[in-house]
Amino acid sequence: MAEPINLDHNATTPCLPGVIEAMAPWFGHAANPASPHQIGRKARQALEDARDRIAGRLGAWPDEVVFTSGATESNQSALLGLAPILPGRAPPTLLVSKLEHPSVATPVELLAARGAQVLPLAVNPQGEFETDQWPRLPEGPLLLIAHLAHHGTGAIQPVAELVQRMMELAPGLGRSHTDATQAVGKIRVNFHKLGVDTLAASAHKFNGPAGIGLLLIRRAKPWAPQTVGGGQELGRRGGTPSVALAVGMACALDLAHEQMAIRQAHCLELRQALLNRLWSACGPLEVIGPAEGRGLAHTVLARFTGVKAGLAVMGLDLEGVAASTGSACASGSQRPLPGLELLVADEAHRREVVRLSLGHEQTIADMEEAADRIGRVVCRLRGDRQ
Amino acid sequence: MAEPINLDHNATTPCLPGVIEAMAPWFGHAANPASPHQIGRKARQALEDARDRIAGRLGAWPDEVVFTSGATESNQSALLGLAPILPGRAPPTLLVSKLEHPSVATPVELLAARGAQVLPLAVNPQGEFETDQWPRLPEGPLLLIAHLAHHGTGAIQPVAELVQRMMELAPGLGRSHTDATQAVGKIRVNFHKLGVDTLAASAHKFNGPAGIGLLLIRRAKPWAPQTVGGGQELGRRGGTPSVALAVGMACALDLAHEQMAIRQAHCLELRQALLNRLWSACGPLEVIGPAEGRGLAHTVLARFTGVKAGLAVMGLDLEGVAASTGSACASGSQRPLPGLELLVADEAHRREVVRLSLGHEQTIADMEEAADRIGRVVCRLRGDRQ
Numbered sequence: 001m002a003e004p005i006n007l008d009h010n011a012t013t014p015c016l017p018g019v020i021e022a023m024a025p026w027f028g029h030a031a032n033p034a035s036p037h038q039i040g041r042k043a044r045q046a047l048e049d050a051r052d053r054i055a056g057r058l059g060a061w062p063d064e065v066v067f068t069s070g071a072t073e074s075n076q077s078a079l080l081g082l083a084p085i086l087p088g089r090a091p092p093t094l095l096v097s098k099l100e101h102p103s104v105a106t107p108v109e110l111l112a113a114r115g116a117q118v119l120p121l122a123v124n125p126q127g128e129f130e131t132d133q134w135p136r137l138p139e140g141p142l143l144l145i146a147h148l149a150h151h152g153t154g155a156i157q158p159v160a161e162l163v164q165r166m167m168e169l170a171p172g173l174g175r176s177h178t179d180a181t182q183a184v185g186k187i188r189v190n191f192h193k194l195g196v197d198t199l200a201a202s203a204h205k206f207n208g209p210a211g212i213g214l215l216l217i218r219r220a221k222p223w224a225p226q227t228v229g230g231g232q233e234l235g236r237r238g239g240t241p242s243v244a245l246a247v248g249m250a251c252a253l254d255l256a257h258e259q260m261a262i263r264q265a266h267c268l269e270l271r272q273a274l275l276n277r278l279w280s281a282c283g284p285l286e287v288i289g290p291a292e293g294r295g296l297a298h299t300v301l302a303r304f305t306g307v308k309a310g311l312a313v314m315g316l317d318l319e320g321v322a323a324s325t326g327s328a329c330a331s332g333s334q335r336p337l338p339g340l341e342l343l344v345a346d347e348a349h350r351r352e353v354v355r356l357s358l359g360h361e362q363t364i365a366d367m368e369e370a371a372d373r374i375g376r377v378v379c380r381l382r383g384d385r386q
Numbered sequence: 387m388a389e390p391i392n393l394d395h396n397a398t399t400p401c402l403p404g405v406i407e408a409m410a411p412w413f414g415h416a417a418n419p420a421s422p423h424q425i426g427r428k429a430r431q432a433l434e435d436a437r438d439r440i441a442g443r444l445g446a447w448p449d450e451v452v453f454t455s456g457a458t459e460s461n462q463s464a465l466l467g468l469a470p471i472l473p474g475r476a477p478p479t480l481l482v483s484k485l486e487h488p489s490v491a492t493p494v495e496l497l498a499a500r501g502a503q504v505l506p507l508a509v510n511p512q513g514e515f516e517t518d519q520w521p522r523l524p525e526g527p528l529l530l531i532a533h534l535a536h537h538g539t540g541a542i543q544p545v546a547e548l549v550q551r552m553m554e555l556a557p558g559l560g561r562s563h564t565d566a567t568q569a570v571g572k573i574r575v576n577f578h579k580l581g582v583d584t585l586a587a588s589a590h591k592f593n594g595p596a597g598i599g600l601l602l603i604r605r606a607k608p609w610a611p612q613t614v615g616g617g618q619e620l621g622r623r624g625g626t627p628s629v630a631l632a633v634g635m636a637c638a639l640d641l642a643h644e645q646m647a648i649r650q651a652h653c654l655e656l657r658q659a660l661l662n663r664l665w666s667a668c669g670p671l672e673v674i675g676p677a678e679g680r681g682l683a684h685t686v687l688a689r690f691t692g693v694k695a696g697l698a699v700m701g702l703d704l705e706g707v708a709a710s711t712g713s714a715c716a717s718g719s720q721r722p723l724p725g726l727e728l729l730v731a732d733e734a735h736r737r738e739v740v741r742l743s744l745g746h747e748q749t750i751a752d753m754e755e756a757a758d759r760i761g762r763v764v765c766r767l768r769g770d771r772q
Contacts, residue, residue: 004424006416011426012626014416024410027595027634030392030400030745035710037703038390040397069455069597072615072625103615103624204626209413211455211597211628229458229489238489239458240398240590242597248413313422322423359416 002320005370010151010182010299010357011324015248016207022251023209026244033243034232043243050243050250057253058199059190060216066233067241067249070213071181072103074200077215077226077237078177079107082143082197083116085222087173090140091115095166097123099339100147104179108145121146121162123342126290127153131161137169144176148194149183152326152337152355153289154299156187163195175221181205181213185256186264186296191216198223203245208252212245263360267297270358274300274367281375288343288353300356301337303344307381309336309354315377316354321370324355388706391756396537396568396685396743397710401634402593408637409595412630419629420618429629436629436636443639444585445576446602452619453627453635456599457567458489460586463601463612463623464563465493468529468583469502471608473559476526477501481552483509484725486533490565491724494531507532507548509728512676513539517547523555530562534580535569538712538723538741539675540685542573549581561607567591567599571642572650572682577602584609589631594638598631649746653683656744660686660753667761674729674739686742687723689730693767695722695740701763702740707756710741 031043048062055062068074086092094116096108112118117138122130127150144166149156159178166174176196183189185206191199197218204210217223217236229238256263278285286303289295304312309325316323326337336350344350356374358367417429434448441448454460472478480502482494498504508519513536530552535542545564552560562582569575571592577585583604590596603609603622615624642649664671672689675681690698695711702709712723722736730736742760744753 006425008418008421008423008425009416011418011421012416015413015630017414020410020413023413024406027401027406027409028403030395030398032394032397035394035397035708036699037394037708037710038706039392039394039708069459070625073455073613076613076615076624102617106614106616106624202626204628209628209630210626211631227459227462228492229462230492231488238462238492239456240588240596242590242595244401244595245597317423320424322421322425324421324423 002373004320004322005366005373006322007356007358007370008322008324009359010205010355012204012210013207013359014361015209016252016255018255019208019248019252023244023248026247029243031243032240034230034240047241047243047246050246053250054214054253057257058184058216059192061219063234064191064216064219066215066217066236067246068213068215068237069211070204071179071200071202074202074213074215075103075179076107078198078200079104079111079143079145080226081223082175082177083111084224086141086143086175088141091117092141092143093117093119093138094143094145095119095121095135096145097121097129097339098342099123099127099150100145101151101179101181102338104145104147105338123339125343127155127288127343128290129157129162131158131165134165134169140173142166142170142174144174146176146178147182148178148180148189149186149296150289151182152299152340153301153343154295155290156183156295159196160194182296185253186298188260197221203249203252206252206256209245209248212242212249214249264297266360267358270362270364270367271297271300273364274356274358274371277368277371278302278374281371282378298358298360302354302356303349303352304354304378305352307352307378309352311381312354312377315381316374319373319377321373325353326355388759390706390708391748391752391759392708393742393744393756394708394710395745396591396741398590398596399593399745400747401595402638402641404641405594405634405638409630409634412633415629417629418626420616420626433627433629433632436632439636440600440639443643444570444602445578447605449620450577450602450605452601452603452622453632454599454601454623455597456590457565457586457588460588460599460601461487461489461565462493464584464586465490465497465529465531466612467609468561468563469497470610472527472529472561474527477503478527478529479503479505479524480529480531481505481507481521482531483507483515484728485509485513485536486531486724487537487565487567488724490531490533511729513541513674513729514676515543515548517544517551520551520555526559528552528556528560530560532562532564533568534564534566534575535572535682536675537568538685538726539687539729540681541676542569542681545582546580568682571639572684574646583607589635589638592638592642595631595634598628598635600635645746650683652746653744656748656750656753657683657686659750660742660744660757663754663757664688664760667757668764684744684746688740688742689735689738690740690764691738693738693764695738697767698740698763701767702760705759705763707759711739712741
């Protein structure tokens, strides 16, 4: 079987060798950063250095950075921590689209079950949020929930404008959260400029280790912690933080920022090579999502007319291309992308959508080979045997 | 400054070199174990292999093993997940002692604030649970919460007997959880033989990586998940599991079991060497906890008469010995051990208690040097300048 080409980087990315090297000594160092002795202080110093570097990259203060186990925990903690302390006494209104990842959609469902009203954020046909088409807002507390970059379409969202608009429409009553999992490490993210109250991200999406994420929480804003335990992370998240993983996340984020322009330019070249070759291999191709040049370069949501996506992903797997129909969650899931109905009206068409997400460590040759393999599978499934 | 000697292994232990080596390739493998393609399946295979090995070591079925971020998450998930589905309709009664770690005590407080009644489990003066002295139980659902080995005293608890007794006293109405964080990897633990519904542990306490823990949940027993997200771990814990950390935890547990008898015997020698030398260096010493030979050999809870523990720990730090007054939780905490009042009646005496926890990778020479350093600090603080 051919060496598989990974076009599923939005599910997870490999740790870079430099990141693994940076972590190794801290795995071997027996120290709890909460221990009040030399060995513990050395660990604490490394943890706080990682926190400082991460804060600096993301436009936050170090004391706004909370280490978590990943974006699922961060999103859930953010939403369940913001909801109970929203200003005003009425049940809150959640402004959120159906495009959010399950790690956001699940706590939203929980809050809805507890009485919150859910109103949709308007989305244009390219999957970008509309900043000037808002639903009629009921009086009372509001919680705006909007991802910063979309894992399926690659759309980069106008979160700062949405927050601004919310503050105009509901002065003093609004709070906001952004799931920045697909944005951090890929584009510049500035927590304070976004204006959100909380932000979630995960290291394994930007070549850091799986098992650690971050939650940014606006300084001096009320928020209710979800896991207290021993009172670590200034009482905002219990449990011994992993110094090695925090060092790994900081290292991966530093590398991502140092190389951001180069990686972005390279991913654009890879994208063009992939799309050009796909056009020759599969014929005209519908790309769903933002206009070329507006979204994340490494993400291509493609519709192969007449080809069922589930079969395509399985066929691609056998042919040596890793791709996906939606977000990688529960075991072997082949569920379509949540909210895809907002972008693709025809139900049959929605079942033809495949996500291809490439990595900055890949080459033009990888893209051409992948496109050829995709072409073979697509043609076979269309019955046009070559 | 002298190279510090670590007598704080119950706070955390170093990853063994073999564990770091086992993890490294999985950090570099870009694969989400939920992705339905070759690269993802390879990751899933490694994850499930780790789960199988862990289940086998702990007397559980593989589908009873849930990967979490650590024992704090496991304890909280277990307790908040068991409480709402207890049999019977009355508010539950929690049977739990004050000796539990903050990661257990905090969710217990939360449940108490929601209406649960808390009754104490009886403890003997050595910190061991009494199996035949139970409080008068109100009618209705019961939740028994008992650690398996104590992080401060090293007491090994009769959890199986407690569960048995609960089932006799409240047939059909009782559920049970054990925090086995200090037991797993140190003594043999058999989940099914213990009879508990849930069990929590953390890899970094047995020479595995920080950032991963486990929660065992009895098959086919009701339990309410706390983090759903994308439905990973059979819907019991959301978030992408870290394959590398799971492989590291399985590797550390395998090593711990393969070397258990040797480590236990070596720790007993280390303990004797430490205690003998401490007697010569500091004079008679009160050891709090189980009778010699009954508890965890690597844990010594010692009272140095006339010496404030907070000052001792600071002095020891300067002299090059890492020790602790209690559990390492929030930053630089010097809080006394929770529940110490059950073992040491005199309040002034309680402020003289220091926890020394040694590691199987240490030597007799380390113990003798540590005891000499402790002797110097204790004598200085007692004003007996040598």
